[in-house]
Amino acid sequence: MSTLSIFLSLGLLMFLAYRGFSVLLLAPLMAALAVLLSGDAALLLPIYTDTFMGALSRYLMQFFPLFLLGAVFGQLMADSGAAHRIALWAERRVGSRHAVLTVVLACGLLTYGGVSLFVVAFAIFPISQALFRDADIPRRLIPASIALGSFTFTMTALPGTPAIQNAIPIAFFGTNSFAAPGLGVIAALIMGGGGLLWLQSRVARARRLGEGYGEDSRAGAAIAPGSEPDISTLQAFIPLVLVIGVNALMTYAVFPALDMGFMKARFASLDPGKSAGIWSILIALGVAIAWLLLVQARQLKDMRSSINAGCSGALLPIFNTASEVGYGAVIASLAGFALIRDVVLNVSPGNPLISEAVAMNVLAGITGSSSGGLSIALQALGSDYLRMAQEAGISPELMHRVAVLAAGGMDTLPHSGAVITLLTICGLTHRQSYGNIAMVTVALPMLALGVVIALGTAFGSF
Structure with missing residues (x-):
């Protein structure tokens, strides 16, 4: 019964989240349902105050600075005009005829540079409208183009990406954000290259069928591609370079050269080796924010x-x-979870x-969140996987790299x-756009994951 209660709870969580109910309320309610159906009603309150809130607070303590700095950095990039300038740079380098590539490139540069994918979607969508309209490409392909540049290779594959998904395994495996860089680049090429080929084939098919941009109820939101923000291209790119460059400097030069043993004297439970990877990202984002505030x-x-x-x-x-x-x-504390x-x-x-x-994909799919699924899986099974790997x-x-890539598959x-947020921003429906989103954010990442597992099994990490 305990195992059945877990699946029922997970199914309701997925269904109600899809219906638009907030996870803030759903998570404790569905956890309570699983506890009650498992026959542990007498332990409901201590499970909530100790297990549920204990795990929630530990996650906040570990990752809140990363979320906070990432969100502030992204907002400053958008409000300073840097995000708009980078999109214009991409359009001029690639050409307005290649609207899909322009949008993917602009989104990729921004997310790899540390800008939140939600901020990128809001910032790039008006420019995407203008580009797709000028090229007479169906607007239903805009969400998939933004998703390819924001939700895939820059989030899970490229070495050093400051995305939260790439930071979560650090504490469990003692790695850093540049883990398995060669395999990450291969996965990125499969996702990015394959996604572009797919979307370009959709564009060609639409042209053969005579399908143009189409009706657009949000036409007033578009930004003309030629509009000029008050910031130069060099100024726009410097913060992104700082995020990647400072992260690499701290990861490979500064922290390895420091003797951090003195920290153990005051913080007995601290493992500097496991924390240095996250510290590197925080410092990099902090330096980039300081640059924007002081120089821009x-x-x-x-x-x-x-x-x-x-x-x-x-x-x-x-x-x-x-x-x-x-x-x-809470689910991991129930007796039925042992069987799962x-x-x-x-x-x-x-x-x-x-x-x-398998574990990362399933949990990311159930929760509808790569970071949520990754965190749940590693909290419950991280030590087991590290032992099995050794x-x-x-x-x-x-x-590390396989975990992150897997979490970015069925999420x-x-x-x-x-x-849901991306489609809302674009004013489109699942029926209009989800098929292409699924192709570039589910099917191709799964293919890239399979290639990385095969290469990693044959040749190890590189």
């Missing part, structure tokens, strides 16, 4: 409002994810990479909050 202050019409908006924008995403983590901790864990861990006894990929001679770096099923 003139471009920010209201600095205080931009900072406040960024801070406010960090709250809902992290509390949504933290609530999902709390839910996962054993099944997942034994999917491929000789290759923990496959077992890990026994099989698999490097933690390879486990964009129709009930995904990111998908």
Whole structure:
């Protein structure tokens, strides 16, 4: 009965999230339902206050600074005109006829540089409208183009990406954000290249059928591609370069050269080696924010409002994810979870990479969140996977990269909050656009994951 209660709870969580109910409320309610149906009603209150809230608070303590700095940085990039300038740069380099490539390139540059994917969607959509209209490409392809540049290779594959998904495994595997860089680049090429080929084939098909841009109820939101923000291209790119460059500098030069043993004297439970990867990203985002505030202050019409908006924008995403983590901790504490864990861990006894990929994909699909699914899976099974990897001679770096890639596979099923938000921004429906979104954010990432597992099994991490 306990196992059945878990599946019922998960099914309701997925269904109600798809219907638009907030995870902040759903997560504790569905966790309580699972506890009640498992026969642990007498323990409901301590499970909520200790297990659920304990896991939620630990997640906040560990990752809130990353969400906060990422949201503030993204808001400053948008409000300073830097995001718009980068989109214009991409359009002029690629050409207005290649609207899909322009949008993917602009989104990729911004998200790899540390700008939140939601901020990117809001910033790039008006420019996408103008580009697609001028090229007479169906507007139903805009969401898939934005998703390809924002939700795929820059989120899970490219080495050093400051995305939260790439930071979560650091604490569990003792790695850093540049884990398995060669395999990450290969996965990025499969996702990015394959996604572009797919979308271009859709554009060609639409032209053969005589389908143009179409009716657009949100035409007034478009920004003319030629409109000029008050910031130069060099100024727009410097913050992005700082995020990647400072992150690499701290990861490979500064922290390895420091003797951080003195920290253990005051913080007995601290493992500097496991924390340095996240510290590197935080420092990089902090330096980029400082640059924007000090050097680009003139471009920010209201600095205080931009900072406040960024801070406010960090709250809902992290509390949504933290609530999902709390839910996962409750599920993992139930007796029925032991059976599920054993099944997942034994999917491929000789290759923990496959077992890990299945667990991350399933939980990311159920929660509709790559970061939520990744956190739940690693909280419950991270130590098991690390042990299995050590026994099989698999490097933690390879486990890190496979975990992140897997979490970015089924996380964009129709009930995904990111998908729903993107379609809302674009004024389109699932019926109009989801098929192409699924192709570039589910099918191709799964293909890239399979290639990485095969290469990693054959040649190890590189």
